[in-house]
Amino acid sequence: MTTDFASLALSPSPEGLAALEQRLAKDLECLGWPARSWMPVRAHGGEPVLDVAIIGAGQAGLAAAAALAQQGIRAVVFDRSPAGNEGPWATTARMETLRSPKELTGPALGLPSLTFRAWFEAQFGAEAWGSMDKIPRLQWMDYLRWYRRVMSVDVRNDTAVTGIQPLPDAAMVRLALRTPAGAQRVLARRVVLATGRDGLGGPAVPAFVNALPRSQWAHSSDEMDYGKLAGLRVGVVGAGSSAMDSAATALEAGARSVELLIRRPDLPRVNKGKGAGVPGLTQGHYDLPDAFKWRVRHYINVANVPPPHGSTLRVSRYPSAFFNFGCPVLAVEPQGAAMRVATPRGDFVFDFLVVSTGFKIDWRSRPEFDTIASHVRTWKDRFVPAPGDEDQELADSPDLGPVFEFRERAAGQCPGLDRIHCFCYPAALSHGTVSGDIPAISDGARRLASGMASLFYREDFEQHFANLEAYSEPELFGDEWVPAPPPAERS
Incomplete structure (x- = not known):
């Protein structure tokens, strides 16, 4: 049995969702979530100072903000996208369904009422859940929009971060912002980069596309109207998940x-x-010896991730789709409005080329990080793999501390750098895949939030100790008992 989710989406049951929201609100009340405020209010030069600024309001940024709220730490989240379009789900992602099993609880942070399953069943019922194979991509986006609302995450949309500058003397970080109201700046004690798969760089673009005008090629992560490919001969470089999704979207x-x-x-x-x-890996990866961390991540990189079964069938059902193996691109030559692509298996003539060649860490492509980029310690500064185990992605990965904080390449050259926390995919070598992918995003968010609570408490210890000394709410008033006379005076 299959379910027509398109028709379900047109006729949800608001009463069911309202009941779920009431249950969730009660759960949060019973857990004291958000926790009471305990962070000292800060200002600097007359400007208010945020406890935490999070860059990116996708699933990682939302989970981080909600986990911080559980610790009584207020976060403000900045995202360059319009409201409801954060992350890739409604923009550049082209899969029909998520690739993860539907049972994974994602950013729910241990709250049953906050899971996608609870949200889905409240609207469409348990039978529809049972008949669903994987979660439809756009429904996941709808769920994240709901998550943001019910967890009261403070998101400032249409706001791009254009600069980030540690201010070590003030123990904070300054962010430069581009907003609908013009250029602004904010101060925060700590900053979290929840910037996704390409969080410290961008698309890995092969050099051969330089021979083409930009109108004749796209990276699979580009926002693009695939309708313009109707009637064209399209080449897709790659065979991973995004390549299959791009190929299928072009065919469709x-x-x-x-x-x-x-x-x-x-x-x-x-x-x-x-x-x-x-x-064990989720909780223990950070504490592994360096060689073990490299061994795990390098093995997965070399083995490569196959495209999903459904995504591959989505392509192969078209007779006009062709799988060419052993076929790397050797050269590309423009031919008028078309192009000739040379490969070991012969030449191909295309009207348009999609390169699905992944992402890379590339600080040069992220000018907002110019002031810190050269100072970030990476794994190539820390570890030398055995011959044959070299891996550029891993070598370029940041060497992060226990709370996902950047470390300086040379001590003292960028004080305050450790106030910036890398909660996005490039953290995988240091921490495991707990800062971007659905399976362990809650574990990572809780690790980040609890670690930040510890850092803040240690930093503000003198003030908290003064608060302890000044605390004067009486538990007893002196009238709860009558002092006993000495035994000899008792009649």
Whole structure:
């Protein structure tokens, strides 16, 4: 049995969702969530100072803000996208469903009433949940919009961070912002980068596209109207999940043909990352020896992640889709409005090329990080792998502290850098995959929030101790008992 989710989405049951929201509100009340405020109010030069500024209001940013609220720490979240379009789900993602199993609880932070399943069943019922294979992508976005509302996350949309500057003498960080009202700046004691898969860089773009005008190619992460590919001969470089989704979207938009140019002689069959996803790794990866961390992440990188079964079938059902193995791109030559692509298996003529070549850490592509980029300690500064185990992605990954904080490459050259916390995909080598992907995002958010609570308390210890000394709310008033006379005086 299958369920027509498109028709379900047109006729939800608001009463069911309202009841769930009441249950969630009661759960939060019983847990004392958000916790009472305990952070000292700060100002600097007449400007208010935020406890925490989070950059990015996708699932990582939302989970981080909600976890901080449980610790009584207020966060303000800034996102460059319009409200409701945060993250990739409604913009650049093109899969029909999520790739993760539907049972994973994602950013729910241990609250049953906050899970996608609870949200879904409240509207469409348990039978619809049982018949669903994987979560439809746009429904996940709807769920995150609901999550933001019911958890009262303070998000400032249409706000891009254009600069970030530690102020060590003031023990805070200054953010420069571009907002609808013009350029602004804010101060925060700590900053969290919840900036996603490309959080410290951008698309990995192969050099051969430099031969083409920008109108003839796109990276799979670009926002693009695939309808313009109708009737065209399209090449897709790569065979990962995004490549399959891009190829399928082009075919569904009416592309005349789609040729997948696949460097490998075959597609990987097993997602090794799933085999690593056990609580021991989630909780223990940070404490592993360096060689073990590298070994795990490098093995997964080399094994490569296969595209999902459904995504691959979505492409192969079209007779105009062609899987070309052992077919790396050797050269690209423009030919008028078309192009010729040379490969070991021969030349292809395309009207448009999609490169699905992943992402890379590239500080140069993120000018907002100019003041800190050269000072961030990376794994190539920390660890030398065995010959044959070199891995550029891992070498470029930041060497993070226990609360996801950046460390200085040279001590004293960028004081205050450790007030910036990297809660996005490049944290994977240091902490494991707890800062971006659905399976362990709650674990990562709680690690971040509890670690920040500890840092703040230690930093403000003298004030908290003074508060302890000044605390004067009586527990007893002196009239709860009568002092006994000495035994000899008792009659």
